[in-house]
Amino acid sequence: MTFFSRSIASLIVAGLSATAASAETLYLTAARMIDPGSERVIENPALLIEDGVVAARGTTANLTVPAGTATLDLGEMTIAPGLIDMHTHLTSSATKYRGWAGVGLPSERRLLWGVVHAGRTLRAGFTTVRNVGSEDYGILALRDAVNEGEIEGPRMFVAGPPVGIIGGHCSDNNLLPPEYEATGEGVATGPWEMRAKVRRNIKYGVDLIKTCSTGGVFSKGTSLGAAQSTVEELTAIVSEAHDRGLKVASHAHGAVGIKNAILAGVDTVEHASFLDDEAIRMAKRAGTYLSMDIYNTEYTLGEGERLGIREEALEKERAVGTIQRESFTRAVRAGVKVVFGSDAGIYPHGDNAKQLSRMVRFGMTPMQALQAATSLAAEALGKEGELGCLDAGCAADIIAVADDPLQDMTAFETVGFVMKGGAIYKTP
Numbered sequence: 001m002t003f004f005s006r007s008i009a010s011l012i013v014a015g016l017s018a019t020a021a022s023a024e025t026l027y028l029t030a031a032r033m034i035d036p037g038s039e040r041v042i043e044n045p046a047l048l049i050e051d052g053v054v055a056a057r058g059t060t061a062n063l064t065v066p067a068g069t070a071t072l073d074l075g076e077m078t079i080a081p082g083l084i085d086m087h088t089h090l091t092s093s094a095t096k097y098r099g100w101a102g103v104g105l106p107s108e109r110r111l112l113w114g115v116v117h118a119g120r121t122l123r124a125g126f127t128t129v130r131n132v133g134s135e136d137y138g139i140l141a142l143r144d145a146v147n148e149g150e151i152e153g154p155r156m157f158v159a160g161p162p163v164g165i166i167g168g169h170c171s172d173n174n175l176l177p178p179e180y181e182a183t184g185e186g187v188a189t190g191p192w193e194m195r196a197k198v199r200r201n202i203k204y205g206v207d208l209i210k211t212c213s214t215g216g217v218f219s220k221g222t223s224l225g226a227a228q229s230t231v232e233e234l235t236a237i238v239s240e241a242h243d244r245g246l247k248v249a250s251h252a253h254g255a256v257g258i259k260n261a262i263l264a265g266v267d268t269v270e271h272a273s274f275l276d277d278e279a280i281r282m283a284k285r286a287g288t289y290l291s292m293d294i295y296n297t298e299y300t301l302g303e304g305e306r307l308g309i310r311e312e313a314l315e316k317e318r319a320v321g322t323i324q325r326e327s328f329t330r331a332v333r334a335g336v337k338v339v340f341g342s343d344a345g346i347y348p349h350g351d352n353a354k355q356l357s358r359m360v361r362f363g364m365t366p367m368q369a370l371q372a373a374t375s376l377a378a379e380a381l382g383k384e385g386e387l388g389c390l391d392a393g394c395a396a397d398i399i400a401v402a403d404d405p406l407q408d409m410t411a412f413e414t415v416g417f418v419m420k421g422g423a424i425y426k427t428p
Ligand code: ARG
Pocket: 215, 216, 217, 218, 219, 271, 293, 294, 296, 297, 317, 320, 321, 324, 343, 346
């Protein structure tokens, strides 16, 4: 039985009251709680939420309700930390203007999609996302509007325009003929130009730097196996970003580009599709996180033709999907730190959690998959002990599901309760 005390209504966010709602105190209980930090399942958990953070944690038997505190019992549900997706593109639509049709689409239109996608993502249980690349700086306005409670969405760490080479995956402007000289905001040549692009992104307020060290599936004329940027250029990007306190994510499918990125010292390698033994060893030694988007291949190969995705991209997807999943299995077995990154935007926002069951199918335990999307992702963000956890002091980013996810990870595909920073966005 789910029971709502009277004052709970004030915690439920309606439109613009997001920040106001988080100043309340709440005693939250449920049937069980999965704690990725201690790798334990706690029966009859109780959490005291105060000012948007977990103030105290225990069980209904040992944590008393302070006088006058609102209570919320989630009944038979299972609590987990809010999920973290390390690879999203909130201003991209999976279903509209794919392929050639996307040329000439104004960035304002994409930003409006971003507003819708941010809400969907949050209500799907993802309380934090890393947005690793957008055409321009509009994404920063989206992040700030969410933070100021004007729009519903997850906490966002945003990269802004990716930094990369002319004609590379990160410029992603290869569809137009030469007379347009179309080029991405972050396109540069040589270490100093790369540094300048990093500085410009930091000037405008990005949270991390995204670069590309190989070609990609969806960029015209790029090859998955071919390296992009020299190690010298990648090293310049990383040193500039790290000196300023920002982390770096590098898109890389082919083994050479993956290794170049690791050598340069990037924090996360995105996709990491063609991992050879040396790349796995290097990632392990350097402590590089791999963010491997092993669900979206099903969507692209199933829906791509209907959506108008160019044959070149479909061809590349056919070449990479299965191999990436095999790489995932080997990386997990080798003990590499693999985090949850989905590339939502390639497939519909809000379906992010579909990847969790695949992570189990391809070699993780359910607890490992949950850690990849909570505690380990938080560690990769440099937010360990703050996000992706349920201890006292952690942000009150909490979700709940009806079924037991440790038996079946698809339980996370229907999240019934979402709290972010102590404010409730979805109730059963
Ligand atoms: N953004 C990536 C690219 O264009 C998507 C790759 C998706 N495919 C995959 N098997 N992970 O390269």
